[in-house]
Amino acid sequence: MLQIFSIYDFIPVIFLKERALKKPGLRILTVILASCLLASAPSRVRAGDDRLDRLEKEVTGLKQENEDLKKRLGDLEADQEEIRNNVGLLSKYLDVSGYADVQYDLTDSRTDNSKFRVRHLSFFFSKDITKEWKLFSEVDFEDAPRFEADRNSGNLKKAQGTVFVEQVYVEYRPSFSLDARLGRFHTPFGIWSIYHFPPYVPFQTNPLFFENTFPEVSDGIQLRYSFSVKDMPLDTNVYVSNGGGNAGGTDGNASKAVGARVNLEVVPGASLGGSYYRDRDNLNILRSSYGAHLLLSYKALKLQGEYVIRENEISSGPKFRDNGLYAALTYDLGKWTFAARYDRCRCNALDEQVAGSSLFRYTGAVNYHFAHNVVGKVEYDRTVSPDRSLDENRAIFAIAVAVGDL
Numbered sequence: 001m002l003q004i005f006s007i008y009d010f011i012p013v014i015f016l017k018e019r020a021l022k023k024p025g026l027r028i029l030t031v032i033l034a035s036c037l038l039a040s041a042p043s044r045v046r047a048g049d050d051r052l053d054r055l056e057k058e059v060t061g062l063k064q065e066n067e068d069l070k071k072r073l074g075d076l077e078a079d080q081e082e083i084r085n086n087v088g089l090l091s092k093y094l095d096v097s098g099y100a101d102v103q104y105d106l107t108d109s110r111t112d113n114s115k116f117r118v119r120h121l122s123f124f125f126s127k128d129i130t131k132e133w134k135l136f137s138e139v140d141f142e143d144a145p146r147f148e149a150d151r152n153s154g155n156l157k158k159a160q161g162t163v164f165v166e167q168v169y170v171e172y173r174p175s176f177s178l179d180a181r182l183g184r185f186h187t188p189f190g191i192w193s194i195y196h197f198p199p200y201v202p203f204q205t206n207p208l209f210f211e212n213t214f215p216e217v218s219d220g221i222q223l224r225y226s227f228s229v230k231d232m233p234l235d236t237n238v239y240v241s242n243g244g245g246n247a248g249g250t251d252g253n254a255s256k257a258v259g260a261r262v263n264l265e266v267v268p269g270a271s272l273g274g275s276y277y278r279d280r281d282n283l284n285i286l287r288s289s290y291g292a293h294l295l296l297s298y299k300a301l302k303l304q305g306e307y308v309i310r311e312n313e314i315s316s317g318p319k320f321r322d323n324g325l326y327a328a329l330t331y332d333l334g335k336w337t338f339a340a341r342y343d344r345c346r347c348n349a350l351d352e353q354v355a356g357s358s359l360f361r362y363t364g365a366v367n368y369h370f371a372h373n374v375v376g377k378v379e380y381d382r383t384v385s386p387d388r389s390l391d392e393n394r395a396i397f398a399i400a401v402a403v404g405d406l
Contacts (some may be wrong), residue, residue, distance in 0.1 A: 097404025098123040101198040103377075109392040118144040120198060122166075124404070137168040165248070166217055177226040184248070187218045188237040188261040189275040190293045190306040192326075199402035202330055202337050202365045204379050208345030209324025213308045214277045214289045215244030218257065229264070235273075237261040243279040252282035269297040275308075286313040300332040310347065322347040337367035360384045373402040
């Protein structure tokens, strides 16, 4: 441990020793200085030992911390690798997304009560099998369904809510502009039929004509082709299906429904189009629906509207016509969306006299976007009927969330 002494510690001793040899009078002073230096050496050695001990302990502690950090980093990398493996395994099979919305209805309706409602829980499952082939499905659980059977007999003991396979189809897309879908799909009619998911529309209620003038879904085959007309994008859909009112595994009549939809984007933010649907239903009524739609967007303002006429031909009676329309105006201001909609429906009737009675609805809504995929909604609906029997006021308070890419 003597290496901690500096060479400068011995210079005075050597100097005094040399002088002492020449002058005996300095011998006493030399002895005194040497004694002082030797006396102080043990304490300086002990101080150096203490510093070295502290340094050794600190180095040992740092080594241990380094080993602990390495271990934790290894565990973290292992966890991340496990997560990547699990996600990779899942992605090999399906891409999952979906949405849910819950609400409270406050109403003065004669036929309904104020209530909490678990409106939708919808899951989308899709997978690009190859570059050209894709599988897609949408399963909707409405009003918190529950089905329970008797253990012994197997008979249904309890049934509530709805389980609805809204879409399931195999898609073949040889190019970006052309694809074919075989299975169940949303009937391509107008705008609302295609774009109506609660997280992305400001209203909780559907337009009155929706599901009345044409079926919500169709089981069949659909062809879509997109191209440009004088630099204006044009989307076209044609399809053949079993028609409305049929279960997924059968067709109640020998005829098939046919339909078509076109949409032309005149300029960015302005599009219009038309739809057609024809079906001889299970009541042997030939129904032909004609629709027109319009969508205009300018900055934060958007106007959307549809008009549908349906001609009904009963084999043993006269022809009659019913119709429906809506116009919706929305305005986005930061995280807020303000919307208003006017509805009228003279539809779902079996004779001209009844079809002449229209139902009206006036709707106002305010949305607040807590996040891109979390929306709070407040909606007010005023429904008016000609004989006042269906008049009602309804306030809806809702939260809608979306997960993944819809």
